[in-house]
Amino acid sequence: MNRDAGKVITVRGLIEPTALGKVLMHEHVHADVFDPATNMPIETEEPTRPQRREFLLREALPWLTKLNDFGCHALVEASPPPTRAWPTMLQELSQRSGTHLIQSTGFYREVELGHYWATKPEYQIWPYVRRASVEELADFCTREILEGIHGTDVRAGVIKLAASAPTMTEAEDKAFRAGARAQLATGVHITTHCTSRGAESSQLKLLEIEGVDLRRVVIGHSAWHLIDRVWCAICLDWMKRGANFMPTNLFFFDPAERANHDRRYWQPLVDGIHRVFDAGHGDKLVLGLDSGFGSEEKTFKFLGFNAPPPWCHMFTHTLPNFRAMGLSADQENAMIRINPQRILPVC
Numbered sequence: 001m002n003r004d005a006g007k008v009i010t011v012r013g014l015i016e017p018t019a020l021g022k023v024l025m026h027e028h029v030h031a032d033v034f035d036p037a038t039n040m041p042i043e044t045e046e047p048t049r050p051q052r053r054e055f056l057l058r059e060a061l062p063w064l065t066k067l068n069d070f071g072c073h074a075l076v077e078a079s080p081p082p083t084r085a086w087p088t089m090l091q092e093l094s095q096r097s098g099t100h101l102i103q104s105t106g107f108y109r110e111v112e113l114g115h116y117w118a119t120k121p122e123y124q125i126w127p128y129v130r131r132a133s134v135e136e137l138a139d140f141c142t143r144e145i146l147e148g149i150h151g152t153d154v155r156a157g158v159i160k161l162a163a164s165a166p167t168m169t170e171a172e173d174k175a176f177r178a179g180a181r182a183q184l185a186t187g188v189h190i191t192t193h194c195t196s197r198g199a200e201s202s203q204l205k206l207l208e209i210e211g212v213d214l215r216r217v218v219i220g221h222s223a224w225h226l227i228d229r230v231w232c233a234i235c236l237d238w239m240k241r242g243a244n245f246m247p248t249n250l251f252f253f254d255p256a257e258r259a260n261h262d263r264r265y266w267q268p269l270v271d272g273i274h275r276v277f278d279a280g281h282g283d284k285l286v287l288g289l290d291s292g293f294g295s296e297e298k299t300f301k302f303l304g305f306n307a308p309p310p311w312c313h314m315f316t317h318t319l320p321n322f323r324a325m326g327l328s329a330d331q332e333n334a335m336i337r338i339n340p341q342r343i344l345p346v347c
């Protein structure tokens with residue numbers, strides 16, 4: 001029997017799922033992709049520098065602490081290596097805020113050439129993913145979950161895997177196979193980056209071939225899937241086989257800034273969520289904001305696609321608006337509390 005069974009692996013150790021309260025299932029406390037000193041993507045993880053620690057204590061800690069006021073005591077830090085925070089930094093933030101943090105192992109996607117920081121082919125994906133074999137990548141993730149990250153006692157509690165297009169690149173295919181094997185070896189869940197319609201099926205097919213129970217998979221960034229009737233039906237077929245889906249980036253922007261992200265913009269998603277609940281699969285939905293801090297735009301700062309406040313936006317803006325748009329209290333409770341508390345424990 002797995003020694004972690006039934007418990008959630010957080011940066012402060014194993015906890016009971018009920019201690020999570022409400023949970024944000026895809027956030028970024030620290031997604032540092034770009035090193036301005038070398039003008040290159042970061043390749044090697046290093047202990048947090050004092051300046052960065054001060055930044056996080058000043059900008060992130062108050063909002064992580066504030067989450068507790070909303071009954072939210074946990075978030076999944078979905079930044080994989082080498083972009084994630086040094087594990088003891090997350091441990092300190094968790095200790096001081098009281099909010100449980102679940103750190104990721106795994107791999108980010110191969111970014112399209114010319115997008116973001118991928119100005120050269122060697123910058124498109126973490127070079128280690130191209131270099132290592134599937135077995136080596138699987139061992140890397142498994143060790144981080146079972147033993148700890150970088151010699152610390154902080155263990156990863158989730159496997160992040162990522163691909164954008166419906167057809168994976170060779171490196172992404174390797175990363176998914178490795179992540180699947182680490183999932184089977186450890187029992188933690190897999191959370192994915194899946195921005196394109198069609199990518200959900202290639203990701204789930206591959207994980208299923210590798211033997212992963214699809215109940216242990218959350219397909220992320222899938223608001224665009226659920227908004228559309230045809231794609232929502234495709235997702236429902238996967239939900240029947242166990243897979244979970246996670247709409248993210250559910251921001252209500254200041255109308256002066258982005259007028260289309262208002263209730264009219266999100267109503268089709270709330271309608272899609274109703275379709276899923278009506279079909280009897282409301283137990284397969286969780287929510288994330290994809291909020292936080294990173295250097296996607298070179299400088300490390302509040303991520304540009306976010307609306308403030310960090311993380312708490314879910315409770316100050318998103319859910320109150322969704323409720324006014326017809327989401328029921330039971331539906332909200334299922335997506336933000338009950339379903340995460342079922343998915344996060346090791347099994």
Ligand SMILES: [Zn+2]
Pocket residue numbers: 026027028078290
């Ligand atoms: Zn993200």
